[in-house]
Amino acid sequence: MSEKEKIVLLEETFDVEEGALNADMQLEDIEEYDSMTKLSLIVMMEEEFGKVLTSEEIKGFKTIGDILNYME
Amino acid sequence: MECVLVTGASSGLGRELAISLSKSYNLILNGRDTERLESTKEKCLNKTFIWQYDLTKVDTIEKDLTEWLKGKDITVKSFVHCAGLMKMMPIRSVDAKIIYETFSTNVFSAQMIIKVLVSRKANAKNLKSVVFISSNISERGASAFSVYGSSKAGLDGLMRNLSVELAPDVRINSVLPGGMITEMTKEIFNDEKIKEEFEYNSPLGIGKPEDIVPVVEFLVSDKAGWITGQQIIVDGGRTIDITERSK
Numbered sequence: 001m002s003e004k005e006k007i008v009l010l011e012e013t014f015d016v017e018e019g020a021l022n023a024d025m026q027l028e029d030i031e032e033y034d035s036m037t038k039l040s041l042i043v044m045m046e047e048e049f050g051k052v053l054t055s056e057e058i059k060g061f062k063t064i065g066d067i068l069n070y071m072e
Numbered sequence: 073m074e075c076v077l078v079t080g081a082s083s084g085l086g087r088e089l090a091i092s093l094s095k096s097y098n099l100i101l102n103g104r105d106t107e108r109l110e111s112t113k114e115k116c117l118n119k120t121f122i123w124q125y126d127l128t129k130v131d132t133i134e135k136d137l138t139e140w141l142k143g144k145d146i147t148v149k150s151f152v153h154c155a156g157l158m159k160m161m162p163i164r165s166v167d168a169k170i171i172y173e174t175f176s177t178n179v180f181s182a183q184m185i186i187k188v189l190v191s192r193k194a195n196a197k198n199l200k201s202v203v204f205i206s207s208n209i210s211e212r213g214a215s216a217f218s219v220y221g222s223s224k225a226g227l228d229g230l231m232r233n234l235s236v237e238l239a240p241d242v243r244i245n246s247v248l249p250g251g252m253i254t255e256m257t258k259e260i261f262n263d264e265k266i267k268e269e270f271e272y273n274s275p276l277g278i279g280k281p282e283d284i285v286p287v288v289e290f291l292v293s294d295k296a297g298w299i300t301g302q303q304i305i306v307d308g309g310r311t312i313d314i315t316e317r318s319k
Contacts, residue, residue, distance in 0.1 A: 015164055035216075036164075036215060040161065040162050
Protein backbone atom coordinates (compact mmCIF):
# COMPACT_ATOMS: atom_id res chain seq x y z
CA MET A 1 0.00 0.00 0.00
CA SER A 2 1.44 3.41 -0.99
CA GLU A 3 1.81 6.22 1.55
CA LYS A 4 -0.92 8.14 -0.26
CA GLU A 5 -3.32 5.19 0.13
CA LYS A 6 -2.44 4.90 3.79
CA ILE A 7 -3.17 8.59 4.35
CA VAL A 8 -6.57 8.18 2.65
CA LEU A 9 -7.31 5.26 4.97
CA LEU A 10 -6.29 7.32 7.99
CA GLU A 11 -8.46 10.23 6.88
CA GLU A 12 -11.42 7.87 6.76
CA THR A 13 -10.49 6.48 10.19
CA PHE A 14 -10.09 9.97 11.69
CA ASP A 15 -13.26 11.11 9.91
CA VAL A 16 -11.58 14.23 8.51
CA GLU A 17 -11.66 15.97 5.10
CA GLU A 18 -9.59 14.62 2.21
CA GLY A 19 -6.13 16.18 2.34
CA ALA A 20 -6.42 17.11 6.04
CA LEU A 21 -3.59 14.85 7.23
CA ASN A 22 0.12 14.62 6.47
CA ALA A 23 3.00 12.60 7.92
CA ASP A 24 4.56 15.48 9.88
CA MET A 25 1.45 16.38 11.87
CA GLN A 26 1.58 15.99 15.65
CA LEU A 27 -1.33 13.87 16.90
CA GLU A 28 -1.86 16.12 19.92
CA ASP A 29 -2.65 18.98 17.53
CA ILE A 30 -5.40 17.03 15.74
CA GLU A 31 -8.76 17.74 17.35
CA GLU A 32 -10.32 14.59 15.87
CA TYR A 33 -7.71 12.30 17.47
CA ASP A 34 -9.90 11.34 20.43
CA SER A 35 -10.81 8.06 22.14
CA MET A 36 -13.34 7.15 19.41
CA THR A 37 -10.72 7.68 16.70
CA LYS A 38 -8.25 5.52 18.64
CA LEU A 39 -10.85 2.72 18.71
CA SER A 40 -11.43 3.18 14.97
CA LEU A 41 -7.67 2.92 14.50
CA ILE A 42 -7.62 -0.42 16.37
CA VAL A 43 -10.42 -1.79 14.18
CA MET A 44 -8.80 -0.53 10.95
CA MET A 45 -5.36 -1.99 11.81
CA GLU A 46 -6.88 -5.39 12.48
CA GLU A 47 -9.03 -5.39 9.36
CA GLU A 48 -6.56 -3.91 6.89
CA PHE A 49 -3.22 -5.15 8.24
CA GLY A 50 -4.12 -8.04 10.54
CA LYS A 51 -2.35 -6.28 13.42
CA VAL A 52 -3.65 -6.08 16.97
CA LEU A 53 -2.86 -2.57 18.13
CA THR A 54 -2.38 -2.31 21.90
CA SER A 55 -3.04 0.71 24.10
CA GLU A 56 0.73 0.91 24.79
CA GLU A 57 1.47 1.11 21.07
CA ILE A 58 -1.15 3.83 20.66
CA LYS A 59 0.47 5.82 23.45
CA GLY A 60 3.75 5.55 21.55
CA PHE A 61 2.33 7.29 18.47
CA LYS A 62 3.28 10.97 18.43
CA THR A 63 2.84 11.89 14.75
CA ILE A 64 0.81 10.74 11.77
CA GLY A 65 4.14 9.45 10.42
CA ASP A 66 4.44 7.09 13.41
CA ILE A 67 1.06 5.56 12.51
CA LEU A 68 2.01 5.35 8.82
CA ASN A 69 5.17 3.43 9.76
CA TYR A 70 3.05 0.96 11.70
CA MET A 71 0.77 0.38 8.70
CA GLU A 72 2.70 -2.38 6.99
CA MET B 73 -27.30 -38.78 31.53
CA GLU B 74 -28.40 -35.22 32.34
CA CYS B 75 -25.96 -32.35 31.81
CA VAL B 76 -25.56 -28.59 31.96
CA LEU B 77 -24.46 -27.04 28.67
CA VAL B 78 -22.08 -24.09 29.01
CA THR B 79 -21.21 -22.09 25.88
CA GLY B 80 -18.07 -19.97 25.81
CA ALA B 81 -16.42 -22.43 28.19
CA SER B 82 -12.89 -22.18 26.79
CA SER B 83 -11.87 -19.07 28.74
CA GLY B 84 -12.84 -16.25 31.09
CA LEU B 85 -16.17 -16.32 32.89
CA GLY B 86 -17.37 -19.39 30.94
CA ARG B 87 -14.39 -21.42 32.12
CA GLU B 88 -14.82 -20.32 35.76
CA LEU B 89 -18.53 -21.13 35.57
CA ALA B 90 -17.87 -24.56 34.13
CA ILE B 91 -15.31 -25.44 36.78
CA SER B 92 -17.66 -24.42 39.57
CA LEU B 93 -20.79 -26.03 38.06
CA SER B 94 -18.85 -29.27 37.57
CA LYS B 95 -18.87 -29.76 41.37
CA SER B 96 -22.63 -30.40 41.17
CA TYR B 97 -23.44 -31.33 37.56
CA ASN B 98 -22.25 -33.28 34.55
CA LEU B 99 -21.24 -30.79 31.89
CA ILE B 100 -21.11 -30.14 28.18
CA LEU B 101 -18.49 -27.53 27.31
CA ASN B 102 -18.91 -25.56 24.10
CA GLY B 103 -16.36 -23.36 22.38
CA ARG B 104 -14.40 -23.05 19.15
CA ASP B 105 -11.00 -24.17 20.37
CA THR B 106 -10.79 -27.84 21.34
CA GLU B 107 -7.41 -27.43 23.02
CA ARG B 108 -8.65 -24.69 25.34
CA LEU B 109 -11.85 -26.63 26.04
CA GLU B 110 -9.70 -29.64 27.00
CA SER B 111 -7.82 -27.44 29.42
CA THR B 112 -11.14 -26.37 31.03
CA LYS B 113 -12.22 -30.01 31.10
CA GLU B 114 -9.08 -31.00 33.01
CA LYS B 115 -10.20 -28.74 35.85
CA CYS B 116 -13.77 -30.07 35.94
CA LEU B 117 -14.85 -32.67 38.47
CA ASN B 118 -17.89 -34.60 37.17
CA LYS B 119 -18.39 -36.24 33.80
CA THR B 120 -17.57 -33.60 31.17
CA PHE B 121 -18.16 -33.67 27.41
CA ILE B 122 -16.89 -31.31 24.73
CA TRP B 123 -19.15 -29.99 21.97
CA GLN B 124 -16.71 -28.12 19.73
CA TYR B 125 -18.73 -25.77 17.55
CA ASP B 126 -18.33 -22.24 16.20
CA LEU B 127 -21.57 -20.48 17.22
CA THR B 128 -21.28 -17.91 14.44
CA LYS B 129 -22.43 -20.75 12.16
CA VAL B 130 -26.06 -20.30 13.18
CA ASP B 131 -27.54 -22.07 10.14
CA THR B 132 -26.24 -25.49 11.14
CA ILE B 133 -26.50 -25.37 14.96
CA GLU B 134 -29.81 -27.21 15.03
CA LYS B 135 -28.55 -30.15 12.96
CA ASP B 136 -25.11 -30.33 14.59
CA LEU B 137 -26.31 -30.17 18.21
CA THR B 138 -29.19 -32.60 17.61
CA GLU B 139 -26.85 -35.18 16.07
CA TRP B 140 -24.18 -34.61 18.72
CA LEU B 141 -26.65 -35.17 21.60
CA LYS B 142 -27.99 -38.31 19.95
CA GLY B 143 -24.49 -39.64 19.37
CA LYS B 144 -23.56 -39.21 23.01
CA ASP B 145 -26.94 -40.37 24.37
CA ILE B 146 -27.16 -37.46 26.81
CA THR B 147 -29.74 -34.77 27.51
CA VAL B 148 -29.44 -31.19 28.70
CA LYS B 149 -31.16 -30.12 31.91
CA SER B 150 -29.77 -26.58 32.06
CA PHE B 151 -28.16 -24.24 29.57
CA VAL B 152 -25.82 -21.36 30.44
CA HIS B 153 -25.10 -19.10 27.48
CA CYS B 154 -21.80 -17.45 28.23
CA ALA B 155 -20.41 -17.19 24.70
CA GLY B 156 -20.01 -13.54 23.90
CA LEU B 157 -18.25 -11.48 21.27
CA MET B 158 -17.40 -7.92 22.25
CA LYS B 159 -15.62 -5.47 19.99
CA MET B 160 -15.67 -1.84 20.99
CA MET B 161 -16.00 0.31 17.89
CA PRO B 162 -17.47 3.67 16.95
CA ILE B 163 -20.33 3.52 14.44
CA ARG B 164 -17.96 4.75 11.73
CA SER B 165 -16.00 1.48 12.01
CA VAL B 166 -18.98 -0.87 12.12
CA ASP B 167 -19.55 -3.18 9.16
CA ALA B 168 -22.13 -5.86 8.40
CA LYS B 169 -19.67 -8.66 9.17
CA ILE B 170 -19.10 -7.63 12.78
CA ILE B 171 -22.82 -7.06 13.34
CA TYR B 172 -23.57 -10.54 12.02
CA GLU B 173 -20.78 -12.23 13.99
CA THR B 174 -21.71 -10.48 17.23
CA PHE B 175 -25.44 -11.13 17.00
CA SER B 176 -24.84 -14.72 15.84
CA THR B 177 -22.61 -15.51 18.80
CA ASN B 178 -24.44 -13.49 21.45
CA VAL B 179 -28.11 -13.91 20.47
CA PHE B 180 -29.02 -16.05 17.47
CA SER B 181 -27.04 -19.09 18.61
CA ALA B 182 -28.81 -19.06 21.99
CA GLN B 183 -32.19 -19.07 20.27
CA MET B 184 -31.27 -22.03 18.05
CA ILE B 185 -29.76 -23.98 20.95
CA ILE B 186 -32.94 -23.51 23.00
CA LYS B 187 -34.99 -24.65 20.02
CA VAL B 188 -33.05 -27.94 20.07
CA LEU B 189 -33.18 -28.29 23.85
CA VAL B 190 -36.96 -27.94 24.12
CA SER B 191 -37.50 -30.51 21.43
CA ARG B 192 -38.86 -33.89 22.50
CA LYS B 193 -36.93 -35.61 19.74
CA ALA B 194 -33.51 -34.09 20.45
CA ASN B 195 -33.61 -33.58 24.21
CA ALA B 196 -36.61 -35.54 25.53
CA LYS B 197 -38.03 -32.17 26.72
CA ASN B 198 -35.55 -32.33 29.61
CA LEU B 199 -34.63 -28.63 29.67
CA LYS B 200 -35.52 -27.00 33.02
CA SER B 201 -33.49 -23.81 33.31
CA VAL B 202 -31.56 -21.36 31.17
CA VAL B 203 -29.26 -18.53 32.22
CA PHE B 204 -27.99 -15.96 29.74
CA ILE B 205 -24.85 -14.01 30.55
CA SER B 206 -25.97 -10.60 29.39
CA SER B 207 -24.38 -7.29 30.43
CA ASN B 208 -25.41 -4.22 32.39
CA ILE B 209 -25.16 -2.33 29.10
CA SER B 210 -28.34 -4.15 28.03
CA GLU B 211 -30.38 -1.53 29.91
CA ARG B 212 -28.01 1.40 29.33
CA GLY B 213 -25.77 2.81 26.63
CA ALA B 214 -22.13 3.70 26.05
CA SER B 215 -19.97 5.11 23.27
CA ALA B 216 -18.44 2.47 20.96
CA PHE B 217 -20.84 -0.20 22.20
CA SER B 218 -23.64 0.04 19.64
CA VAL B 219 -23.12 -3.51 18.33
CA TYR B 220 -22.37 -5.32 21.59
CA GLY B 221 -24.89 -3.30 23.62
CA SER B 222 -27.73 -3.86 21.19
CA SER B 223 -26.91 -7.57 21.00
CA LYS B 224 -27.20 -7.87 24.78
CA ALA B 225 -30.49 -5.94 24.72
CA GLY B 226 -31.63 -8.41 22.06
CA LEU B 227 -30.53 -11.32 24.21
CA ASP B 228 -32.60 -10.04 27.13
CA GLY B 229 -35.57 -9.56 24.82
CA LEU B 230 -35.21 -13.19 23.79
CA MET B 231 -35.01 -14.15 27.47
CA ARG B 232 -38.24 -12.33 28.37
CA ASN B 233 -40.24 -13.70 25.44
CA LEU B 234 -39.10 -17.29 25.82
CA SER B 235 -39.61 -17.19 29.59
CA VAL B 236 -43.30 -16.65 28.91
CA GLU B 237 -43.54 -19.07 26.00
CA LEU B 238 -41.76 -21.92 27.74
CA ALA B 239 -43.29 -21.59 31.23
CA PRO B 240 -43.89 -23.56 33.35
CA ASP B 241 -41.48 -26.19 31.97
CA VAL B 242 -38.44 -23.98 31.53
CA ARG B 243 -37.23 -20.97 33.54
CA ILE B 244 -35.07 -18.42 31.71
CA ASN B 245 -33.21 -15.53 33.35
CA SER B 246 -30.32 -13.22 32.54
CA VAL B 247 -27.38 -12.19 34.67
CA LEU B 248 -26.10 -8.72 33.79
CA PRO B 249 -22.48 -8.36 34.91
CA GLY B 250 -20.74 -5.00 34.97
CA GLY B 251 -17.11 -4.34 34.18
CA MET B 252 -15.00 -7.36 35.03
CA ILE B 253 -11.46 -8.33 34.22
CA THR B 254 -11.73 -11.39 31.98
CA GLU B 255 -10.08 -12.72 28.84
CA MET B 256 -12.60 -10.68 26.81
CA THR B 257 -11.91 -7.36 28.58
CA LYS B 258 -8.29 -7.61 29.73
CA GLU B 259 -7.02 -5.39 26.93
CA ILE B 260 -9.42 -2.61 28.01
CA PHE B 261 -8.26 -2.81 31.62
CA ASN B 262 -4.59 -2.79 30.59
CA ASP B 263 -5.18 0.92 30.18
CA GLU B 264 -4.54 2.27 33.70
CA LYS B 265 -6.71 5.35 33.08
CA ILE B 266 -9.73 3.24 32.14
CA LYS B 267 -9.12 0.92 35.09
CA GLU B 268 -8.96 3.88 37.49
CA GLU B 269 -12.15 5.38 36.06
CA PHE B 270 -13.95 2.04 36.41
CA GLU B 271 -12.84 1.64 40.01
CA TYR B 272 -13.88 5.21 40.74
CA ASN B 273 -17.34 4.70 39.23
CA SER B 274 -18.09 1.32 40.82
CA PRO B 275 -19.14 1.45 44.49
CA LEU B 276 -17.92 -2.12 45.02
CA GLY B 277 -14.94 -1.93 42.65
CA ILE B 278 -14.17 -3.89 39.47
CA GLY B 279 -15.67 -7.39 39.43
CA LYS B 280 -14.17 -10.80 38.92
CA PRO B 281 -15.76 -13.95 37.46
CA GLU B 282 -16.08 -15.31 41.03
CA ASP B 283 -18.61 -12.53 41.71
CA ILE B 284 -20.90 -13.82 38.97
CA VAL B 285 -20.56 -17.58 39.38
CA PRO B 286 -22.73 -18.06 42.54
CA VAL B 287 -25.57 -16.00 41.05
CA VAL B 288 -25.61 -18.17 37.92
CA GLU B 289 -25.48 -21.34 40.02
CA PHE B 290 -28.48 -20.15 42.00
CA LEU B 291 -30.52 -19.34 38.89
CA VAL B 292 -29.65 -22.70 37.31
CA SER B 293 -30.75 -24.57 40.43
CA ASP B 294 -34.23 -25.48 41.69
CA LYS B 295 -33.70 -22.95 44.51
CA ALA B 296 -34.68 -20.30 41.93
CA GLY B 297 -37.81 -22.29 41.09
CA TRP B 298 -40.16 -19.28 41.14
CA ILE B 299 -37.92 -16.88 39.21
CA THR B 300 -38.25 -16.49 35.46
CA GLY B 301 -37.96 -13.72 32.88
CA GLN B 302 -35.71 -11.57 35.08
CA GLN B 303 -32.57 -9.55 34.58
CA ILE B 304 -30.33 -9.86 37.62
CA ILE B 305 -27.78 -7.04 37.64
CA VAL B 306 -24.47 -7.99 39.28
CA ASP B 307 -22.23 -4.99 38.68
CA GLY B 308 -20.88 -3.79 42.01
CA GLY B 309 -23.44 -0.98 42.01
CA ARG B 310 -22.07 0.57 38.81
CA THR B 311 -25.48 1.33 37.29
CA ILE B 312 -27.26 2.37 40.47
CA ASP B 313 -24.79 5.05 41.47
CA ILE B 314 -25.84 8.59 40.55
CA THR B 315 -23.62 10.30 43.09
CA GLU B 316 -21.78 13.29 41.68
CA ARG B 317 -18.25 13.23 42.99
CA SER B 318 -15.20 15.27 42.24
CA LYS B 319 -11.89 13.46 42.11
